[in-house]
Amino acid sequence: MNIQYSETAGSLGSSAVRDILKVTQGKEIISLAGGLPGEELFPVEAVREAYSRALSGSAAALQYGLTEGYLPLREAVAARMTGQGIACSADEMLLTTGSQQAIDLLCRILLDPGDAVLVEAPTYLAALQVLGSYRAAVHTVASDDDGMLPEHLEEQLRTHRPKLLYAVPTFNNPSGATWSRERREKTVALCRKYGVLILEDNPYGEIAFDETPGAYPPTLAAIDREAGNGPCVVYTGTFSKIVAPALRTGWAVGPQEIIRVMAKAKQAADLHSSAIDQRALHELLLSFDLEGHIRLVSREYYSRMKRLSGELTARGWCDFREPRGGMFLWLKLPGGVETSRLLPLAVEQGVAFVPGEVFYATSPLTSAMRLNYTHTPPAQIPLAVQRLEQALARYEASRQSLQLS
Numbered sequence: 001m002n003i004q005y006s007e008t009a010g011s012l013g014s015s016a017v018r019d020i021l022k023v024t025q026g027k028e029i030i031s032l033a034g035g036l037p038g039e040e041l042f043p044v045e046a047v048r049e050a051y052s053r054a055l056s057g058s059a060a061a062l063q064y065g066l067t068e069g070y071l072p073l074r075e076a077v078a079a080r081m082t083g084q085g086i087a088c089s090a091d092e093m094l095l096t097t098g099s100q101q102a103i104d105l106l107c108r109i110l111l112d113p114g115d116a117v118l119v120e121a122p123t124y125l126a127a128l129q130v131l132g133s134y135r136a137a138v139h140t141v142a143s144d145d146d147g148m149l150p151e152h153l154e155e156q157l158r159t160h161r162p163k164l165l166y167a168v169p170t171f172n173n174p175s176g177a178t179w180s181r182e183r184r185e186k187t188v189a190l191c192r193k194y195g196v197l198i199l200e201d202n203p204y205g206e207i208a209f210d211e212t213p214g215a216y217p218p219t220l221a222a223i224d225r226e227a228g229n230g231p232c233v234v235y236t237g238t239f240s241k242i243v244a245p246a247l248r249t250g251w252a253v254g255p256q257e258i259i260r261v262m263a264k265a266k267q268a269a270d271l272h273s274s275a276i277d278q279r280a281l282h283e284l285l286l287s288f289d290l291e292g293h294i295r296l297v298s299r300e301y302y303s304r305m306k307r308l309s310g311e312l313t314a315r316g317w318c319d320f321r322e323p324r325g326g327m328f329l330w331l332k333l334p335g336g337v338e339t340s341r342l343l344p345l346a347v348e349q350g351v352a353f354v355p356g357e358v359f360y361a362t363s364p365l366t367s368a369m370r371l372n373y374t375h376t377p378p379a380q381i382p383l384a385v386q387r388l389e390q391a392l393a394r395y396e397a398s399r400q401s402l403q404l405s
C-alpha cells in the first residue's frame with residue numbers, strides 16, 4: 001500500500017545524530033548525551049507508598065478523570081506556584097502529560113502554518129520539533145550568557161510580528177545559561193509592548209545549586225504578574241526533574257481563557273493525563289518532604305557538575321561556563337572542530353554527547369556540545385572525559401592527514 005503521509009509526518013524525520021545516539025544504548029558507552037535524571041535519587045519507596053494510598057483510598061483512581069486534571073493536585077501545585085511568586089488558582093492551571101505536552105498544546109491552539117515564533121539560540125530540541133510539526137516560521141533571537149539581547153529581540157518582534165516567544169530562561173537546556181533579572185524584565189516589557197505571548201518553560205528552575213535566598217532572579221511569569229494588566233506569560237513546570245519523569249506530570253499556568261482552550265485541545269489529544277499518577281503525586285505531596293528531596297538532588301547534581309567541570313578544566317581544551325543549576329554543561333571547542341563529526345569517533349572511544357548544532361533553529365554553532373552530568377555515575381566521569389579527549393585527538397589527527405593529502 002502506498003501510504004501518503006502528511007507534511008507534518010514528513011517534518012518529523014530522524015536525524016543522523018539521533019541515529020548515532022541510538023546505537024549507544026545498551027553498549028559499554030558512557031553516555032553524557034541523554035537528559036536523564038539520576039535514577040538512584042528517585043524516591044522509590046515514597047512513590048510506592050503514594051500509589052498504594054491512592055489506590056486504597058478510592059477506585060476512582062482508576063476511572064477517567066477531568067481533562068484539566070485532578071483538582072486536589074492542581075490546588076497543591078497552584079499553592080507551590082503562588083509560593084514561588086506566580087500567584088494562581090486551580091482554574092488557571094492545566095495538568096499535562098509532562099511539560100512537553102504543555103508546549104504542544106499551546107502551539108496547537110496558537111499556530112497556523114507560517115506563523116512566526118521567536119526562540120533562543122540554542123534552545124530545547126523537542127520544542128523545535130513541536131514548532132516544526134505545526135510548520136511555524138521559527139526565528140532566533142541572539143543571546144549571550146545573560147539572556148536574549150534586547151535590541152535584537154525588538155528588531156525580531158518588529159520584523160516578524162510573532163505570535164509566541166518560547167524561552168527556557170533558567171538553567172537552559174542545552175546551554176545551562178540563566179538570564180539576568182534585567183534581561184528578564186526587558187523581555188517581558190518588550191513582549192507586552194508588541195502584544196506577544198511568552199511561553200516560559202521551566203523544568204529545571206528548582207534544581208538550583210546556590211541555596212542563598214534571592215540568589216536567582218524571579219521567573220518571567222512572576223515579573224509579568226507584578227506588572228499587572230493581565231498576564232502575557234504562559235508558564236510550564238514539571239515533576240519530571242524533581243520527582244521522576246515516568247510520572248509524566250507537568251502543568252501549564254496562564255490566563256484562564258488560554259488554559260480553557262488548551263484543555264479543549266487536550267481533550268482531542270488524550271482526554272486527560274493519567275488519573276492514578278496524579279492522585280499518587282497528590283498523596284506524595286501530602287506525606288513526603290519534597291522540598292528536602294529537591295535540596296538533596298540539587299546538592300548531588302552540583303557535586304557531579306563540579307566533578308565534570310573539574311576534569312574539563314584540568315584538561316583545558318574547551319571553553320565553558322559552569323551552570324548555576326539544571327542538568328547540562330555546554331562546551332565550546334576551539335579551532336573549528338565540528339562536533340557532529342566528532343561524535344562517531346567519540347562513540348567508538350566509548351563516550352557519547354549531543355552535538356550543539358541540533359539545538360538551533362537557524363545558523364547552528366557547529367563547535368559546541370551538550371554534556372549531561374546527572375545520569376552517569378560520578379566515578380565514571382573522569383573516564384568519560386578521557387575518552388572524549390582521545391576522540392578529539394583522533395579527530396585532529398584525521399584532519400591533519402586530510403590537509404596533508
Ligand SMILES: Cc1ncc(COP(=O)(O)O)c(C=O)c1O
Nearest residue numbers: 035098099100124173238240250
Ligand atoms: C527544556 C525542556 N522542556 C520540557 C521538557 C519536557 O519534560 P517533561 O515532558 O518530562 O516534563 C524537557 C525535558 O527534558 C526540557 O529539557
